[in-house]
Amino acid sequence: MLNRTKQLNKLCFSSCLVIGFILLTSTAKAQFIGINVDAAIAYSAAPGSVSGGSVGITHPVPYFPNLGVSKLSFIEKQTKTLTSSSSTSLSLRTETKIDTINLFYNVPFPVVSIALGIGAGTMKTDTAVTETSSSSSNSSSSNSDDSDLSTPVSEGFIHIGLPFWNIIEFHIGYHAMSVSKIDLTSKSGISVTDYSLEKKNYTGGMTTIGVQIAF
Secondary structure, eight states: OHHHHHHHHHHHHHHHHHHHHHHHHHHHHHOOOEEEEEEEEEETTSSSOOEEEEEEEEOSOTTSOEEEEEEEEEEEEEEEEOSSOTTEEEEEEEEEEEEEEEEEEEEEOSSSEEEEEEEEEEEEEEEEEEEEEEOTTSOEEEEEEEEEEEEEEEEEEEEEEEEETTTEEEEEEEEEEEEOOBOTTTTTTOOOTTOOOOOBOOOEEEEEEEEEEEO
């Protein structure tokens, strides 16, 4: 009877070892390190084309968020005429750059993969202003100034992807950027007389397409 009990204990112990090894092997196969590369195709607050995107690194460590960065840049040109003098115009050329660092998690779904993340960073604007005055004698004069502004940015994003062969995934993404309004003239040190420019609102959404490669 005692020998049978010992044999049963050995069998149970061996079975537990085999099951544990199988579970460990399957878990190891499911874990991976991946690199996400996404290109920006549009930004709702930009007047035209944009450049930039996002890069992220995923890891197999549970409960710890993955790390990524987002970058976006675009150029905006404006020409305004002073209300008090139709012969005086104001030209602005603003180069805007948004840089954020984000944390995200991959949420498992049966068919598609979803990544949710939040981030924070800064938006920098480099504005060049030229005020031009034309007289009745067809002569003109101008003065120029430029400035650099910086304001905080908060980010939230979602990526939805379709994986293939467990090593590659194609996805689309949407990054919502919340930016405080700024005045390109009054807060920048630019001296513009008899003119008021509305506060610019650069809050918007960046649409991306990209790929993830797993190792």
